[in-house]
Amino acid sequence: MLRTVFLALLMLFLCFSSKNTEAKDVKVGFSISKTGIFAAAAGSQLNTYKLWGEQVNAAGGLTVGGKQHPIKLVFYDDQSNTAKAVQIYEKLITKDKVDLLLAPWGTALHVAIVGVLERYKFPMVGNSAASVLLRDVKAKNIWFPTSSFPDVQSTAIAEILQNQGVKSVSLITNQLQYTQENKKFIIPALKKARIKLLVNEDYPPGVKDLTALLTKVKSANADAVLAYTYPGDSVLYAKGAREVGLNAKTQVVLLGPQYGFFGGIFGPAANGLITMGHWTPYRKDWPNAKKFYDDYTARWKGPPDTLDAPMTQMSVEILEQAVAKSGLNRDKLRKTISSETFQTINGPARFEGVMNVLLPTMMSQIQDGKIHIIWPPKQATAKIISKPAWK
Amino acid sequence: MTLPSNRVIGLAALITFIFLGIPMLGSEYIMGLGLTLLMWIALTQSWVILSAMTGYISLGHAVFFGVGAYVMVLCFNTIPFILSIIIAGLVGFILAFVIGYPCLRVRGPYFVILTFGLAELIKFIVINVEAGMGKFGRLVFGAPSLEILYYLILSLALTSILVTYFVRRSRFGFGLRAIRENEEAAETLGIDVARFKALAFAISATVPSMVGAVMILRNSYFEPMDVFNPVTSFTIVSMAIIGGGDDAPGPIYGALALVLLQELLWANWPEIYMIILGILLIIFVLKAPQGIHGWIISYRKYGKYENS
Numbered sequence: 001m002l003r004t005v006f007l008a009l010l011m012l013f014l015c016f017s018s019k020n021t022e023a024k025d026v027k028v029g030f031s032i033s034k035t036g037i038f039a040a041a042a043g044s045q046l047n048t049y050k051l052w053g054e055q056v057n058a059a060g061g062l063t064v065g066g067k068q069h070p071i072k073l074v075f076y077d078d079q080s081n082t083a084k085a086v087q088i089y090e091k092l093i094t095k096d097k098v099d100l101l102l103a104p105w106g107t108a109l110h111v112a113i114v115g116v117l118e119r120y121k122f123p124m125v126g127n128s129a130a131s132v133l134l135r136d137v138k139a140k141n142i143w144f145p146t147s148s149f150p151d152v153q154s155t156a157i158a159e160i161l162q163n164q165g166v167k168s169v170s171l172i173t174n175q176l177q178y179t180q181e182n183k184k185f186i187i188p189a190l191k192k193a194r195i196k197l198l199v200n201e202d203y204p205p206g207v208k209d210l211t212a213l214l215t216k217v218k219s220a221n222a223d224a225v226l227a228y229t230y231p232g233d234s235v236l237y238a239k240g241a242r243e244v245g246l247n248a249k250t251q252v253v254l255l256g257p258q259y260g261f262f263g264g265i266f267g268p269a270a271n272g273l274i275t276m277g278h279w280t281p282y283r284k285d286w287p288n289a290k291k292f293y294d295d296y297t298a299r300w301k302g303p304p305d306t307l308d309a310p311m312t313q314m315s316v317e318i319l320e321q322a323v324a325k326s327g328l329n330r331d332k333l334r335k336t337i338s339s340e341t342f343q344t345i346n347g348p349a350r351f352e353g354v355m356n357v358l359l360p361t362m363m364s365q366i367q368d369g370k371i372h373i374i375w376p377p378k379q380a381t382a383k384i385i386s387k388p389a390w391k
Numbered sequence: 392m393t394l395p396s397n398r399v400i401g402l403a404a405l406i407t408f409i410f411l412g413i414p415m416l417g418s419e420y421i422m423g424l425g426l427t428l429l430m431w432i433a434l435t436q437s438w439v440i441l442s443a444m445t446g447y448i449s450l451g452h453a454v455f456f457g458v459g460a461y462v463m464v465l466c467f468n469t470i471p472f473i474l475s476i477i478i479a480g481l482v483g484f485i486l487a488f489v490i491g492y493p494c495l496r497v498r499g500p501y502f503v504i505l506t507f508g509l510a511e512l513i514k515f516i517v518i519n520v521e522a523g524m525g526k527f528g529r530l531v532f533g534a535p536s537l538e539i540l541y542y543l544i545l546s547l548a549l550t551s552i553l554v555t556y557f558v559r560r561s562r563f564g565f566g567l568r569a570i571r572e573n574e575e576a577a578e579t580l581g582i583d584v585a586r587f588k589a590l591a592f593a594i595s596a597t598v599p600s601m602v603g604a605v606m607i608l609r610n611s612y613f614e615p616m617d618v619f620n621p622v623t624s625f626t627i628v629s630m631a632i633i634g635g636g637d638d639a640p641g642p643i644y645g646a647l648a649l650v651l652l653q654e655l656l657w658a659n660w661p662e663i664y665m666i667i668l669g670i671l672l673i674i675f676v677l678k679a680p681q682g683i684h685g686w687i688i689s690y691r692k693y694g695k696y697e698n699s
Contacts, residue, residue, distance in 0.1 A: 081617055090423055112614065
């Protein structure tokens with residue numbers, strides 16, 4: 001009897017002692033748009049999160065207070081729905097009790113969860129989004145590594161149009177958050193650059209066909225077309241533009257051409273399209289950019305997009321460096337993120353308010369099937385070309 | 392009008408007491424879940440007053456939820472939020488009454504399509520108005536605490552339950568059910584059919600508008616595509632069908648079953664929960680077409696499961 005009790009106690013002790021020496025998992029939570037209107041674009045964000053988790057765990061874990069801890073990713077499908085995203089982030093914080101949060105996809109969902117982040121004072125580095133709305137309300141627990149804020153981006157687009165000798169423009173805009181913000185700022189920027197706005201039309205997010213709208217754009221015969229699309233409807237734009245023979249020499253398609261699926265559908269026909277984006281794997285002064293491109297391509301059997309995947313990678317790099325310095329304490333983490341400089345695949349990052357002030361605003365263009373930075377000239381990896389006629 | 396039995400009153404008091412106590416558990420997750428459950432109870436109860444009692448199936452109740460939310464964001468920080476909730480209810484009532492008169496002239500599938508189309512129309516009007524004002528989503532910062540919102544939704548859920556219960560047992564309720572059974576016969580009996588239907592529509596729109604006004608404070612972000620999401624209307628109809636019947640218990644059972652099942656599946660199998668949920672719903676509709684309430688009544692009556 002005594003021997004049995006002794007053995008049981010010994011087993012219990014061994015169990016507990018082995019558990020204590022094991023590093024505790026760091027739970028990292030986020031919501032992802034696996035279904036709904038953002039699903040077409042959100043895949044690369046999830047791939048990047050998973051790749052990061054695998055790489056960190058393979059290297060021994062996330063460094064917290066000098067010790068390494070394995071990462072456990074906790075995520076749910078938000079169905080591209082803002083109310084669902086709010087519910088998920090509340091659940092991640094209060095029920096799953098995650099240690100760190102990663103961002104959902106897109107500006108609308110980022111904006112939607114800001115209320116939750118502020119209520120629980122939970123810092124989160126955003127990625128696939130930028131909103132002047134959040135900059136203006138001075139949110140304290142979210143930051144955007146991107147430089148594609150609609151106001152400064154609109155200035156850059158107007159400069160490109162001037163550079164190309166554009167005198168008139170047609171503008172079509174999706175009624176979602178980010179594209180509407182861009183529309184708000186491009187109109188005064190065009191006016192300032194003395195460029196005439198011939199067509200200015202909105203279309204709903206769930207649109208299934210843009211042919212009628214693009215026929216109107218074609219008959220206006222403007223020098224340039226600004227298509228403020230989301231990834232899903234960028235395909236409708238390109239298909240429609242090809243069908244109606246919309247061959248303006250300058251065509252800006254805001255969101256879409258950066259993604260792999262776009263190149264897969266249109267191939268060389270997409271050459272010459274200008275789009276937003278401040279990253280390319282071909283910049284020599286961002287040493288880890290090419291490595292990320294290669295790692296992602298090897299892991300997911302295809303290249304990353306040049307917008308969400310690098311921004312997502314930036315956000316986890318910033319988070320990782322901040323946690324290594326300040327641990328998991330939310331107040332310390334907030335202070336570190338908002339004051340330190342971080343090294344990322346898109347160059348150094350430092351935040352003032354919610355904005356990354358070290359990354360200049362840039363625009364990209366598809367040339368020979370590759371994304372190149374074409375603006376501003378100091379940052380460019382290639383010169384701007386005119387859009388050849390659709391084939 | 393028959394009054395509820397002591398047993399029913401006791402059971403209702405016990406359930407109310409349990410819901411009143413949820414915030415005291417100190418778990419925001421459970422409180423959030425309770426809030427969601429109460430929201431669906433309130434929405435489904437309201438739908439029952441029009442659709443289950445008159446047989447006019449509305450597939451556009453999301454519009455009232457959205458309109459209530461819109462009223463709240465427009466009034467937020469200008470007037471007390473309680474007043475905004477009341478105004479949202481009034482706007483919902485008037486809107487439904489005004490559109491009810493012409494819309495309720497059509498019946499069956501035409502009415503279903505009309506309500507769905509109307510909801511989409513109002514959604515796109517709001518989207519265009521917002522775009523025209525240069526707005527693209529509105530943030531609602533400084534909303535009341537989750538606890539306050541919970542009690543507000545609880546009171547709206549209780550109100551909707553009581554309204555459904557008493558309407559069903561009133562002369563007005565008998566009139567509505569007579570319309571469902573045979574509208575022409577009801578008219579020959581002296582029922583003012585047009586007024587009854589419009590009033591039922593208006594009553595069924597009031598609480599959803601108030602619920603929308605409260606829920607936008609919880610989500611803290613107004614985006615027309617989401618607040619006018621037709622999935623809200625589909626969910627209400629699903630819950631009413633699962634709950635069954637044209638009385639107050641049906642929506643409670645329906646909301647309880649669907650919310651808890653969804654939460655259970657979502658929390659444990661996030662990757663495949665929609666597939667499991669779909670399969671379970673198909674099995675349920677095939678095996679218990681009269682809904683949970685009908686199944687309980689039939690079980691009590693015959694002491695066993697009766698399918699017809």
